[in-house]
Amino acid sequence: MYYSQLFQLPLPLIVASNSQLNPNLLTIGQEIQIPGYLPQTYTIKANDTFWQIAQSLSLPVDALLLLNPTVTATQLQIGQNLILPQKITNFVISDENNYTFEKMTGDIQHLVTIYPFIQQQVIGKSVLDKDLIELQMGVGNRQKHINGSFHANEWITTPVIMRFINEYALALTNNTSIRGLNTLPLFENNTLSLVPMVNPDGVNLVLNGVNAAGNLEDYVLTLNNGSNDFSGWKANINGVDLNNQYPALWEEEAKKKPTTPQPRDFPGYQPLTEPEAIAMAELAQQKPFEIMNAFHTQGEVIYWGFQGLEPPVSQTIVEEFERVSGYQPIQYVDSFAGYKDWFIQEFQKPGNTVELGLGTNPPLPINQFEEIYQETLGGIMLATLYL
Numbered sequence: 001m002y003y004s005q006l007f008q009l010p011l012p013l014i015v016a017s018n019s020q021l022n023p024n025l026l027t028i029g030q031e032i033q034i035p036g037y038l039p040q041t042y043t044i045k046a047n048d049t050f051w052q053i054a055q056s057l058s059l060p061v062d063a064l065l066l067l068n069p070t071v072t073a074t075q076l077q078i079g080q081n082l083i084l085p086q087k088i089t090n091f092v093i094s095d096e097n098n099y100t101f102e103k104m105t106g107d108i109q110h111l112v113t114i115y116p117f118i119q120q121q122v123i124g125k126s127v128l129d130k131d132l133i134e135l136q137m138g139v140g141n142r143q144k145h146i147n148g149s150f151h152a153n154e155w156i157t158t159p160v161i162m163r164f165i166n167e168y169a170l171a172l173t174n175n176t177s178i179r180g181l182n183t184l185p186l187f188e189n190n191t192l193s194l195v196p197m198v199n200p201d202g203v204n205l206v207l208n209g210v211n212a213a214g215n216l217e218d219y220v221l222t223l224n225n226g227s228n229d230f231s232g233w234k235a236n237i238n239g240v241d242l243n244n245q246y247p248a249l250w251e252e253e254a255k256k257k258p259t260t261p262q263p264r265d266f267p268g269y270q271p272l273t274e275p276e277a278i279a280m281a282e283l284a285q286q287k288p289f290e291i292m293n294a295f296h297t298q299g300e301v302i303y304w305g306f307q308g309l310e311p312p313v314s315q316t317i318v319e320e321f322e323r324v325s326g327y328q329p330i331q332y333v334d335s336f337a338g339y340k341d342w343f344i345q346e347f348q349k350p351g352n353t354v355e356l357g358l359g360t361n362p363p364l365p366i367n368q369f370e371e372i373y374q375e376t377l378g379g380i381m382l383a384t385l386y387l
Contacts, residue, residue, distance in 0.1 A: 006063045007034050007085065010184050013172055016117035016139050033116045036173025039067070040086040044076050057084060088114050089174060093166045096159035097366045098207050101130055101200035107162055108133060115169040123195070124279025127237045128214055130200040132279045135165060140189040143287055144384050147195040147280065148295040150243045150339065151234040151264075152202025153362040157295035160356065160373050161196040164381045179378045186385040193287060198276055201237035205230050206363065213237060224263055231363060234264035236274055241265050243296075245277035246342030248306065253337035267337055277339075284343055291317065291384055292343045292351045295376075297362045299355035305331035306344040306351070314350040317387055325379020327354065354380055 004011040015023050017035045042053070050073040054061045065073065067083045092110045095103070112118050119136040126132060148157030170176075171183045197203060204212035205220060210228055213220045216237055223239045224230060235241050239261025244253055250271045258266045272278050284292065304310065304318040310331075318329040335341075343351035357364045357372045364372070 003032060003034065006060055006066070007037065008059075008175070009034070009036060009173060010175070012139060012184070012188055013117050016187075018116075019119075034085065035115045035117055035169075036088055037085040038088060038114060040084045042082045042084045044078055044080040044082065046078055048076055050076065053082070053084070057087070059085065087174075088170070091163070091166050091170065093159070093162055096156075096163065096369050099155055099159040099162075099203075100207050101197060101204050104158060104162060104197055104200075105131070105133070107166075108135065111165060111169065115173065117172075118165065118169060123283050124275055126199070126201045126276055127274070128201045128216075132195065132198065132200070132276060134283065135194045135196070136191060137165065137168060137194075138187045138189075138191040140187070140191055142190045143193065143289050144190055145193040145195075145284070145287070145289040145292045146295065146381065146384065147198055147293075147339075149197040149199050149203050150294060151241070151296060151362070152199050152206045152230075152236070153232060153234055154295075154297045154364075155197075155203045155206060156297060156362075156364050156366065156369060156372065157356060158196045158203070159369065160295065160376055161194055163373055164377060165194065165196075167377070179382060181382055181386065186382075190385050192385065193283070193289065195280065195283070198280060199236050199242055202233060202235060205237060206233050223261055230263075232263060232361065234362075235262065235266065236276055238274060239263065239266055240268045240274050240277075242274060242277050242280075243294075243339055244268070244337045245271055245274055246281065246337050246339055247271040248338070248341035248345045249336035253335070271337070280339060281342070284347070289343075289347070290349060291387070292340070292349065293380060293384060294339050294351075294353050295380075296353055296355050297364050298357045298359045300326065300358055300375075301328045301330050301355045303330050303333055303335075303340065303353040303355075304350070306336075306341040309348055310344050310350065311348055314344075317350050317383075318352065320383055320387060321352070321354075321380055324383055325375050327375070327379060 013035050017033045093107050122131045123134045124132040148161045171178050210217050244267035254267050340351040340353040357368050
């Protein structure tokens with residue numbers, strides 16, 4: 001409670017940022033991570049006092065003393081360095097264009113450094129050994145899930161998710177609302193799981209070209225008819241469509257799809273052959289997600305049913321999504337073996353494939369990003385937490 005008052009932060013954020021510590025048994029010498037701040041070096045100038053510096057930061061003097069335990073407050077010396085807590089009040093993520101795996105992981109590291117209540121774990125590896133990263137936010141019992149970039153050329157879904165993580169964390173640590181919603185109750189009631197990039201090899205192939213394929217360069221060039229233009233590539237690096245990989249009428253889907261690896265639509269020789277698809281299945285099996293949303297592009301529609309196995313609450317949820325996003329709900333479609341299909345079949349819980357944005361073919365132009373993000377922010381992501 002003391003640190004909460006000093007740094008004007010909700011106590012649950014501080015507790016969640018220090019999950020390795022017992023808040024009731026703190027000992028001298030233990031380091032406490034304070035979310036929403038970064039350390040900043042300040043050099044003492046003439047006539048500076050601890051009180052004046054603290055006032056300029058709108059923080060109590062005690063907050064500065066905690067960060068500078070070897071400094072005597074009444075004996076500041078010109079040229080002496082202090083560590084000041086710099087409050088983060090702006091977005092960390094600012095470059096959503098060409099959002100590669102490396103750009104995402106760099107942004108994740110910035111976010112978890114500033115907001116240590118964001119937990120990350122590796123849930124698997126891609127074909128080319130890239131980490132499949134799950135992020136978690138919240139301490140509540142209600143578990144929800146959002147993922148993006150199952151399809152490589154739908155990579156714009158990844159920065160949409162990453163921007164939301166940033167905005168959510170920023171609102172929590174600055175005691176501000178999003179769309180009029182107080183975010184702290186959402187954090188306390190939910191544990192939100194996010195896998196921003198299910199298909200990192202494919203995303204990098206679309207954005208960086210054949211060099212991203214490593215020792216599979218010749219293979220992907222052959223599948224792509226010798227073309228260096230991979231903008232239409234949906235599959236993983238093996239040429240398997242990850243969203244046709246699930247044992248939910250997979251045999252029916254396979255009858256309609258290519259029978260060999262392709263840039264898109266090949267469902268594999270059998271279900272769950274690809275490491276990325278396996279990792280996502282295992283994640284859902286390990287955690288009792290109440291709602292699962294898979295972000296794709298495009299069409300501004302939400303597919304929400306599978307073979308009548310969806311529970312009645314699915315309709316209530318999708319109607320709320322429609323109300324706040326304007327996206328059209330579609331219950332059934334002649335398509336099977338997707339992650340949403342399998343999730344509904346396995347768990348009889350609400351699962352949604354959300355098609356973001358409008359266009360002819362992905363990848364959608366980055367100039368649609370802001371519009372897509374604003375529709376998705378209130379219409380899907382916040383609604384997922386308050387429902």
